[in-house]
Amino acid sequence: MGVIGPAVIAGALALAAQAQPVAPVVPAAPAPPPDPAVWWSNEIPRPSSEVDPLAGRRLGRKEQPVPIDNGVDPLLYRLWGLQPLQTQLVRGGELVLEAWARPARGVRQAVVRVTVRRDGRAFVQARAGLGCCNPEIGRRVDINAELPDDRIAALKALAGDPAWGQPRSVIVDYGGGAVEGVCVDGVSWDVTLLVPGQARHLRRACDDAEVGSIAGVLSAVVSAAAGRDPLFDAVLPRGGDFSRQARAYADLKAQGGQLKAGTSSRPQPPAVPVAEDEPDPVEPPAPATPEPR
Numbered sequence: 001m002g003v004i005g006p007a008v009i010a011g012a013l014a015l016a017a018q019a020q021p022v023a024p025v026v027p028a029a030p031a032p033p034p035d036p037a038v039w040w041s042n043e044i045p046r047p048s049s050e051v052d053p054l055a056g057r058r059l060g061r062k063e064q065p066v067p068i069d070n071g072v073d074p075l076l077y078r079l080w081g082l083q084p085l086q087t088q089l090v091r092g093g094e095l096v097l098e099a100w101a102r103p104a105r106g107v108r109q110a111v112v113r114v115t116v117r118r119d120g121r122a123f124v125q126a127r128a129g130l131g132c133c134n135p136e137i138g139r140r141v142d143i144n145a146e147l148p149d150d151r152i153a154a155l156k157a158l159a160g161d162p163a164w165g166q167p168r169s170v171i172v173d174y175g176g177g178a179v180e181g182v183c184v185d186g187v188s189w190d191v192t193l194l195v196p197g198q199a200r201h202l203r204r205a206c207d208d209a210e211v212g213s214i215a216g217v218l219s220a221v222v223s224a225a226a227g228r229d230p231l232f233d234a235v236l237p238r239g240g241d242f243s244r245q246a247r248a249y250a251d252l253k254a255q256g257g258q259l260k261a262g263t264s265s266r267p268q269p270p271a272v273p274v275a276e277d278e279p280d281p282v283e284p285p286a287p288a289t290p291e292p293r
Contacts, residue, residue: 050144053115053123057089062275065089069269070192070201072100079137080111080127088194092274093118095159096194099221101236104183104206107132110235112225114147116155122147126225128235141231147224154220163214164193164200167261168268172209174257183207191217198271212249213259215242 047055059065065086074084088096094117101110110128117123123146130138147155186206191214193200204210211218223240226233233239252258 048144049121050123050146051125052083053117053121053125054083054088054090059089060275062273063089064272064275066194066197066199066272067269068192068194068199068201069266070098070190070199071203072190079135080129081140081142082111082113082125082127085113085192085194085199088115090194090196091118092196094196095156096192097155097158097217097221098192098194099218100190101222102188102190104185104188108235110232112221114155114221114224116152120149120152122152122155124224126228126232128232141229141235143225143228143232145228151224155224158217158220159193159195161217163202163217166202166213166259167265168201169203169205169262169265170210170213170259171262172207172252172257173260174252175255187211189214189218191221193217197274198269200268208245208248209252209257210249210259211242212245212247212252215246215249218242 049055068086070085072085074086077084085096085098090096094115096116097114099112103109107130108128109131110126112124112126115123115125124143126143127137127140129140132138183206188206189204189211191202191204202214204214219240219242221240222236222242226236226239
C-alpha cells in the first residue's frame with residue numbers, strides 16, 4: 001500500500017471544509033439611544049469635603065454674602081477647579097485663607113486655599129498650572145487633602161495677624177522716600193482672608209520687603225500644600241520658606257524704612273452684618289465597603 005502524501009491530505013481537508021454549511025453572519029442590533037432625561041438627571045453626588053469643604057451651604061434668611069474684591073473672577077476660579085470664593089459661606093469659628101502666586105516671568109501660576117471649619121476639621125486645596133495660552137488651564141495639578149489637627153490652631157490665629165491691618169497694596173520707603181516699583185522678576189502674591197462678615201485682600205509685589213510683610217501668612221498657607229505633589233513643588237520650590245523675605249522686612253523696619261500705601265491701593269470691601277449661625281447640612285456617610293465573599 002502506498003503512502004498518502006501531504007498534498008493529498010491537504011486537498012481532502014479543503015474539500016471537506018467546502019462541504020460544511022457556513023452559518024450566515026447576523027449583524028448585532030444597534031444599541032438603543034440613551035434616554036435624554038437620564039443625561040440631565042439631577043442626582044449629582046455630593047462632593048467630598050476634601051474637594052469642596054463648604055459644599056451644600058445656602059444663604060440663610062438673614063445672611064448676606066460677603067463682598068469679595070481680590071481681582072479673581074468667579075469664572076477664573078472654576079477654570080482652576082475651585083468653588084468661587086464669592087460663593088463660600090463661612091460661619092462662626094470658620095475661615096478661608098487663599099494665596100495666589102503670580103511670577104513676573106513665565107505663565108506658571110499657583111493658588112492655595114485653606115479652609116477651617118467649625119467642626120474642627122481643616123482642608124487644603126491647591127492648584128498649579130499654565131495660565132496661557134488656551135481657554136483652559138494647561139498642565140493643571142490638583143491637590144485636595146485634609147490637614148492634620150496640629151495645624152488648625154496656627155491657622156485660626158492668622159485671622160488676627162497684624163498684616164491684615166496694612167494697606168491693600170504698598171510701596172517700600174527705605175528712608176529716602178518711596179518710589180512705585182515695577183515687578184520685572186520674582187513672584188507677586190495676592191492673599192485673601194475670609195471670615196464671617198468680612199474679607200481682607202492684600203497684594204504684594206516682587207520686592208522682598210513687601211512680601212516679607214505677610215511672610216507669616218504665606219508660610220502657613222503655602223506649607224499646607226508643599227510636599228504633597230512633586231509637580232506642584234516644582235512651581236514653588238521653596239515651599240513655605242519665606243525667611244529671606246521676613247528678614248528683608250525686619251531690616252527695613254530696623255533701618256527706619258516703612259511700607260506706604262501705593263497709588264493703586266483701594267479701601268477694603270465693606271463688612272456685612274453677621275447673622276445667627278445656620279445649621280450645616282448633614283454630610284451623608286460614606287458607602288459601606290462590601291465584605292469579600
